[in-house]
Amino acid sequence: MTFSLLVLYGSYRETRAGIRLADYCVARLAARGHDVSLIDAKAIGLPMLDKRYMDYPPGEAPEAMEELAQTLRAADGFVFVAGEYNWGIQPGLKNLVDHFGNPEWGGRPAGLVSYSAGRMAGARSSSAWHPTLSSLGMAVVPSTVAVGGITGSLDESGTPIGEGGSALERSFAGFAAELEWWAQAAKDRKARG
Ligand SMILES: Cc1cc2nc3c(=O)[nH]c(=O)nc-3n(C[C@H](O)[C@H](O)[C@H](O)COP(=O)(O)O)c2cc1C
Numbered sequence: 001m002t003f004s005l006l007v008l009y010g011s012y013r014e015t016r017a018g019i020r021l022a023d024y025c026v027a028r029l030a031a032r033g034h035d036v037s038l039i040d041a042k043a044i045g046l047p048m049l050d051k052r053y054m055d056y057p058p059g060e061a062p063e064a065m066e067e068l069a070q071t072l073r074a075a076d077g078f079v080f081v082a083g084e085y086n087w088g089i090q091p092g093l094k095n096l097v098d099h100f101g102n103p104e105w106g107g108r109p110a111g112l113v114s115y116s117a118g119r120m121a122g123a124r125s126s127s128a129w130h131p132t133l134s135s136l137g138m139a140v141v142p143s144t145v146a147v148g149g150i151t152g153s154l155d156e157s158g159t160p161i162g163e164g165g166s167a168l169e170r171s172f173a174g175f176a177a178e179l180e181w182w183a184q185a186a187k188d189r190k191a192r193g
Pocket of ligand 1: 011012013015016017018019083084085086087088115116117118119120121122150
């Protein structure tokens with residue numbers, strides 16, 4: 001079964017490293033036959049939150065917000081590539097997420113793929129995202145992927161390298177299979193109305 005999946009990433013830093021992991025997730029999910037797009041918060045460039053999508057009368061939201069709302073609604077599932085800043089979540093991705101509500105996010109699975117420069121692999125960020133994604137109506141899949149030493153685990157093209165890269169390869173397939181299971185479950189439920 002082919003699913004429409006979105007990989008979301010939100011560092012705005014010029015020297016950002018997490019884009020390697022976002023690219024890796026896109027490539028691996030596409031290799032499993034899915035229709036995958038990267039949602040790069042920096043490239044989309046929503047402003048710091050003022051009005052949410054739901055605060056605009058229908059058809060009056062700014063174009064980038066309207067386009068993203070349609071893209072989110074059409075997805076079968078989400079993968080959040082979660083970096084860790086000061087034991088917490090990255091503001092760029094949180095800002096993008098907060099612009100939308102349950103109609104755009106809800107009723108579908110979300111998987112968490114965390115990373116950091118250190119050995120904690122963004123685990124604290126992953127834990128912090130969990131209730132936020134749940135509050136928006138996503139079913140957060142039990143499996144998570146965590147990548148420590150990000151620049152030593154993936155090269156600039158998003159190719160796994162070293163021990164960290166091997167560990168990522170071992171964990172990603174099971175994670176993806178679980179995301180697919182939940183995406184199918186959500187699709188089946190939706191089909192029943
Ligand atoms: C503001 C800031 C705070 C950080 N805090 C943490 C942290 O709490 N835990 C951690 O493991 N790494 C931390 N780091 C290191 C990041 O894991 C590392 O820089 C990573 O590459 C950030 O993701 P990005 O390159 O995609 O922006 C921090 C980095 C920055 C810039």
